[in-house]
Amino acid sequence: EDQVTQSPEALRLQEGESSSLNCSYTVSGLRGLFWYRQDPGKGPEFLFTLYSAGEEKEKERLKATLTKKESFLHITAPKPEDSATYLCAVQETSGSRLTFGEGTQLTVNP
């Protein structure tokens, strides 16, 4: 059974204070690892897909990396508008289903 664990559950940062979110996963064969952002009262918004260990993707202040057992979402010099819940999900090679972690709630204070 696929498992996804995200840490920490919640993270408070000051504006400009860089940090990382962790996503640890267990899957029989990884087809893809996905990062989403979710704002309160809205549906998740797609950020990145990572497919193989060593792969990196960047978008503005966000950078996602992937190893064989975990993924990190690095946030560089965050701004208050980066405040959201960040979700990680994995898709195994045998199917189209996604298994989600519980998310990390990020708050960036001005």
Place this chain on the structure above:
Amino acid sequence: NAGVTQTPKFQVLKTGQSMTLQCAQDMNHEYMSWYRQDPGMGLRLIHYSVGAGITDQGEVPNGYNVSRSTTEDFPLRLLSAAPSQTSVYFCASRTGWSREGYTFGSGTRLTVV
């Protein structure tokens, strides 16, 4: 281009009532899924479809029914609502070949009393 449209946005049901949550996408996506999101439990897959006429069960299918008669629509039916089905429901879709993730709707907040 509306993306994934869910209706209604809010709904209150009495225990035992039935209803259908609507989901429509205008992106010609083959894959569609229904998730529920509960505090402390993340997003859990209810049912999914890889194309018109093809559906399958997810992690928490009991009490829910789906059908996929067209590529665009993927309704979720609650057969006899229970308080345990109080949740936020999200519909999502993607192409079969895309390297991008699912596109999600804005959700339906359901309360069963």
